Amino acid sequence: MPVYLAEKLKQKKINYFITGIDTNAQVISLAKNEVGNYQNINVVCYKLNDLVERFDIAIASQVFHHLSPEEAVDFLKTAYAKVDKALIIFGFN
Numbered sequence: 001m002p003v004y005l006a007e008k009l010k011q012k013k014i015n016y017f018i019t020g021i022d023t024n025a026q027v028i029s030l031a032k033n034e035v036g037n038y039q040n041i042n043v044v045c046y047k048l049n050d051l052v053e054r055f056d057i058a059i060a061s062q063v064f065h066h067l068s069p070e071e072a073v074d075f076l077k078t079a080y081a082k083v084d085k086a087l088i089i090f091g092f093n
Helices: 004-011 026-033 069-081
Strands: 019-023 041-045 055-061 083-090
Touching: 004 019, 004 083, 019 026, 019 069, 026 041, 055 069, 069 083
Parallel strands: 019 041, 055 083
Antiparallel strands: none
16 A cells, blocks of 8 residues: 555655555564565554654555454554644545
8 A cells, every 4th residue: 555655645745754564473574575665654563552742644455354353543642742734544344
């Protein structure tokens, strides 16, 4: 997803910096291979709660099937608190 977003933003001549996060180190390793030489994309192995940065926009994709209802509520509260403009969620299962 970060590469797809980067390409779309580049086409529209929009400056960007993308941070991709996941709690699974194997997923991050695969993602680092995918982003390759994109200087404006960083992927890191973190839990959302551990990030101190704020973001303009956050996209949560395919997250909620891993969480209990209580964890999902906590995730949403934390994500909402870390964004300034939009929180986009998709992939509910």
